[in-house]
Amino acid sequence: MNEIVTHLSYLAAAALFIFSLRWLNRPATARRGVAAGVAGMSLAIFGTLLHPEIVNFNWIVPAALLGIAVGYPLSRVPLTAVPQRTAISHAFGGLAAGLVGTAKYVIWLNEGELTSFRAGAIVVEVLLGFLTFTGSLMAAGKLQEIIPTRPITYRGQNAVNLLLLAIAIGAGVGLILDPTRAYLFPVVIALSLTFGVLLIIPIGGADMPTVISLLNSYAGLAAVAMGFVLENQLLIIAGALDGASGFILSVIMCKAMNRSFTNVLFGAFGQVQAAATGAAEERVMKSATAHDAADYLANATRVVIVPGYGMAVAQAQHRVREVYDALTKRGIDVKFAIHPVAGRMPGHMNVLLAEADIPYSSLLEMDEINPDMPQCDVCVVVGANDVVNPAARTEKASPIFGMPIIDADKARVVIAIKRSKNPGFAGIDNALFYAENTVMVFGDAKGVIAEIATALKDGETAAAA
Amino acid sequence: MNEIVTHLSYLAAAALFIFSLRWLNRPATARRGVAAGVAGMSLAIFGTLLHPEIVNFNWIVPAALLGIAVGYPLSRVPLTAVPQRTAISHAFGGLAAGLVGTAKYVIWLNEGELTSFRAGAIVVEVLLGFLTFTGSLMAAGKLQEIIPTRPITYRGQNAVNLLLLAIAIGAGVGLILDPTRAYLFPVVIALSLTFGVLLIIPIGGADMPTVISLLNSYAGLAAVAMGFVLENQLLIIAGALDGASGFILSVIMCKAMNRSFTNVLFGAFGQVQAAATGAAEERVMKSATAHDAADYLANATRVVIVPGYGMAVAQAQHRVREVYDALTKRGIDVKFAIHPVAGRMPGHMNVLLAEADIPYSSLLEMDEINPDMPQCDVCVVVGANDVVNPAARTEKASPIFGMPIIDADKARVVIAIKRSKNPGFAGIDNALFYAENTVMVFGDAKGVIAEIATALKDGETAAAA
Amino acid sequence: MDQDLIFSMLFALMLATFVGFAVIQNVSRLLHTPLMSLTNAISAIAVVGSILIAGEQKDTFTTIIGAIAVFASVTNIVSGFLITDRMLKMFREKGPKS
Amino acid sequence: MDQDLIFSMLFALMLATFVGFAVIQNVSRLLHTPLMSLTNAISAIAVVGSILIAGEQKDTFTTIIGAIAVFASVTNIVSGFLITDRMLKMFREKGPKS
Numbered sequence A, B: 001m002n003e004i005v006t007h008l009s010y011l012a013a014a015a016l017f018i019f020s021l022r023w024l025n026r027p028a029t030a031r032r033g034v035a036a037g038v039a040g041m042s043l044a045i046f047g048t049l050l051h052p053e054i055v056n057f058n059w060i061v062p063a064a065l066l067g068i069a070v071g072y073p074l075s076r077v078p079l080t081a082v083p084q085r086t087a088i089s090h091a092f093g094g095l096a097a098g099l100v101g102t103a104k105y106v107i108w109l110n111e112g113e114l115t116s117f118r119a120g121a122i123v124v125e126v127l128l129g130f131l132t133f134t135g136s137l138m139a140a141g142k143l144q145e146i147i148p149t150r151p152i153t154y155r156g157q158n159a160v161n162l163l164l165l166a167i168a169i170g171a172g173v174g175l176i177l178d179p180t181r182a183y184l185f186p187v188v189i190a191l192s193l194t195f196g197v198l199l200i201i202p203i204g205g206a207d208m209p210t211v212i213s214l215l216n217s218y219a220g221l222a223a224v225a226m227g228f229v230l231e232n233q234l235l236i237i238a239g240a241l242d243g244a245s246g247f248i249l250s251v252i253m254c255k256a257m258n259r260s261f262t263n264v265l266f267g268a269f270g271q272v273q274a275a276a277t278g279a280a281e282e283r284v285m286k287s288a289t290a291h292d293a294a295d296y297l298a299n300a301t302r303v304v305i306v307p308g309y310g311m312a313v314a315q316a317q318h319r320v321r322e323v324y325d326a327l328t329k330r331g332i333d334v335k336f337a338i339h340p341v342a343g344r345m346p347g348h349m350n351v352l353l354a355e356a357d358i359p360y361s362s363l364l365e366m367d368e369i370n371p372d373m374p375q376c377d378v379c380v381v382v383g384a385n386d387v388v389n390p391a392a393r394t395e396k397a398s399p400i401f402g403m404p405i406i407d408a409d410k411a412r413v414v415i416a417i418k419r420s421k422n423p424g425f426a427g428i429d430n431a432l433f434y435a436e437n438t439v440m441v442f443g444d445a446k447g448v449i450a451e452i453a454t455a456l457k458d459g460e461t462a463a464a465a
Numbered sequence C, D: 001m002d003q004d005l006i007f008s009m010l011f012a013l014m015l016a017t018f019v020g021f022a023v024i025q026n027v028s029r030l031l032h033t034p035l036m037s038l039t040n041a042i043s044a045i046a047v048v049g050s051i052l053i054a055g056e057q058k059d060t061f062t063t064i065i066g067a068i069a070v071f072a073s074v075t076n077i078v079s080g081f082l083i084t085d086r087m088l089k090m091f092r093e094k095g096p097k098s
């Protein structure tokens, strides 16, 4: 009887998870999607707690409470830290998978219930799980810049990795052939943990978001493997959904950067940093004050704002909103140009601007806005860099060559707001900032934008004077 | 070993079926979809033939050959007969499901392997299977007009049907409670056969296409039930795909006719025939010759052609193509307005016009073309009637009230080609044909259009003269 | 027959229904007639069951009706796929000629 | 463990992958960040396995790592769903104000 209830709740949970993602297709139904997800998860847990094998909750309850205690604060991090949070929770996911796999192995080993199939499934689960664990921690570290974001490479790196991989596979096969070869199991664990580290080390910080999505799908696959271990379809389905999502997102990002997976994973992207920035100093930038910027804006009729990672760092979205309001109040048409990889996550800018209550009807995707850029009077680049770097169009040599960009340079006047002459995430110089029609306003985005906003509101601008 | 091969081929088959439908999303990949379908089916059969239970092929091979012999001609029917063919093959599908269910019952009964679950699954399979069988035959008959297309109703009809349904369910439950109650099985079969007939009788010919789609999904569900009987996931998946398709298509049709399922199934739609046509005679129609029509066309700049069932009956699509060529050669812009339920199947007109090699870029859906109708100089209605009947917009009383239509009446001049003053499928009068700006050209569509085409080609039109 | 298998079939049904709706909704209106005949052919998957019955030959009665089922399903497979392909052959991308 | 069950799981995997791709591809670009955190929460379904291990209590070692797994999964569930909802709350349809 209980068993049937469990089965039914798993069935319902799987369906709810699918609806959950389905409803995420547009903002109107998105929150219902979350509700469905929560319902599904609750059903899954409920169904699990009915399992007769569970002798008591003495360990489960405290662990769960601790999880809630840690989970809640993790959900309140500033939006700029979302990528790191995501990475960390992938780490947790991977850890859980790895541990469950290990436990199952130990239990079945003692009970002599190990089949080759089970051993195989466990090996895959443990490999993916622990690899995701350390890999995600590394990624989080690089995003938080605790670990040097530069790709770290050394001679024979690939050789070493391949060797380790070979050993890991060997050990795995060994376990499948004779599941009781317990001594091989720690080897698999150790190797997958090391592997996670070694795979991330040579990848530059600029590619971490892509890596995170990839780890996302690994975590999903680990869940799938767990499903095969526990003979549980719900795990397989939820895992597959997760895997698909992570995969699709990373593909989208690679496309938006015009890079291949292999290039992202082994390209050691972002090394050129030093070299590139060296060249920067020679040419001159025209710098201006926030007040000048306000004047330009006041006299424009069509304004396009290009937000980038800098806006996120500075938490400037609310100030940007003030400028948006001030301008629209003056009857000036203001649009936001959202590059698919602006910021550090897909959709990063959308979330920030939504937080600042900017109607998403005025957020345009790159492809929609580019044709209109030549008609744009003033283009304000708020802490964006790579996504408006014309080198992507022109310089074959550039590491971002071929990456579709927002044609900020086509605007009549470009106002670029950033703190310094430093390059962006890709670590390369940006010709836009030296262009004829560009003026730089140096300073923290939040401060600068705030000044502009006040200038516009007090109407103490050339136009109003 | 064999077993694994079978499992694998079923798995691959299921995936191929999904791709098959996926690739049908656009004409470019559609034929690949058929290839995938064929591959999937071949794999499924291959995997099945490996089953050890199969003692010999003495019965299978001849039966299959006979099937090929009958199937081939069935695939060569004229496109106008496609609805009937579809109905017939649903009948075959239902029959197969019903028979397999029956056989399984008998076999398991003798071997004493009947469980309640199996009995239940079999009952569902048999019910749906045989119901689809007779129902589809009836539908085919009505479409072929062997059986009177008028809805046949009598007092207490629903009461009778409900009673039968109750008995059927009772018998089914009886079998589930005690699967060995063999005497109940024939009752179920008999009832489902009768049911198929009774359900279709009260439905008018005009609704047969919707009914066919519905039967399509019943056939799918029967396959699903068979899957549960044989514990075969491939059957479940293929059946579910089929069920979804049939359901979606019938919903689309109902929407396009602004009718509800219940109204379609129990509305006895199309009875009003006689009554409605009675009114027709009073008002006058302006009739004209094919030659006049050619003149109108030659002097137009924007022409819209509205094809309907009549074009299909007359097989006039190739002549229409000639007119299309002649007009475009004269630099006249010609578009086709396709109503979602024009003809007798969803997409009926698209297939016919595609057969006549008319680029589908010039086929516009109702919603696309309606806004432009007022700018249309001449609208040629070729054997269409209900789909251009303004009553749907104006007359609350009309059975088709609220059905979205193509606004032919908004065109400057309307040329309507049909054989007589008879009403269309819905059996109701059409004000369009009496309108100020409408001229009727009576005659078989093929003949009339052919005349128009020659007139246009020989350039012996008012314009050219 | 054990629960796990029953439920694994229910899972398949649930998932396949989602797939079905997702896939069919993307089929171009242009191709709804071919869609009908294609799903038609696919639903002839009943051939699997038919072959088993006609092949097991437990007794004459079931063998005969099994054979009839094979005949019916094969008919659908052949006619369904052939007519679909026949229709699709007609759809060719091309600009209006003049 | 018998074949039928293994294959029924493979069927589930195959179908779920199709569903996943179909569903995710329809997610609006606007919501890709929430999508990441939502799938994140969903993949914490590993909680099922964790609870079983921590509940069976076969031996201290497995019980402890089971408990750790429960902790890790619950953390993801809580933070994942909460942050997703927090982000989505910000998306409100409205015309630009003036």
Ligand SMILES: NC(=O)c1ccc[n+]([C@@H]2O[C@H](COP(=O)([O-])OP(=O)(O)OC[C@H]3O[C@@H](n4cnc5c(N)ncnc54)[C@H](OP(=O)(O)O)[C@@H]3O)[C@@H](O)[C@H]2O)c1
Binding pocket: A206, A207, A208, A209, A210, A253, A257, A307, A308, A309, A310, A311, A313, A314, A340, A341, A342, A343, A344, A345, A346, A347, A348, A382, A383, A384, A385, A386, A387, A388, A417, A418, A419, A420, A421, A422, A423, A424, A425, A426, A443, A444, A445, A446
């Ligand atoms: N979004 C994704 O999913 C994703 C995925 C993979 C990779 N990426 C990469 O991330 C990058 C995104 O491009 P992006 O243009 O958005 O960002 P970016 O290229 O990293 O440039 C950010 C700019 O903001 C400025 N900045 C930083 N903090 C600031 C502050 N407090 N106030 C004002 N300015 C500040 C920095 O210049 P200063 O230091 O001089 O201030 C920097 O030039 C691309 O290279 C993309 O390939 C994104």
Ligand SMILES: NC(=O)c1ccc[n+]([C@@H]2O[C@H](COP(=O)([O-])OP(=O)(O)OC[C@H]3O[C@@H](n4cnc5c(N)ncnc54)[C@H](OP(=O)(O)O)[C@@H]3O)[C@@H](O)[C@H]2O)c1
Binding pocket: B206, B207, B208, B209, B210, B253, B257, B307, B308, B309, B310, B311, B313, B314, B340, B341, B342, B343, B344, B345, B346, B347, B348, B382, B383, B384, B385, B386, B387, B388, B417, B418, B419, B420, B421, B422, B423, B424, B425, B426, B443, B444, B445, B446
């Ligand atoms: N397509 C679908 O999926 C679907 C589904 C459900 C219902 N239906 C129904 O089917 C109907 C379709 O509307 P429709 O306008 O396409 O067709 P219609 O309303 O049935 O009208 C067809 C017209 O063509 C004329 N006609 C017949 N044979 C002809 C020939 N050889 N030459 C010239 N004219 C000929 C008939 O008039 P004469 O007899 O005077 O020639 C008739 O008025 C609607 O009522 C719709 O609801 C369609």
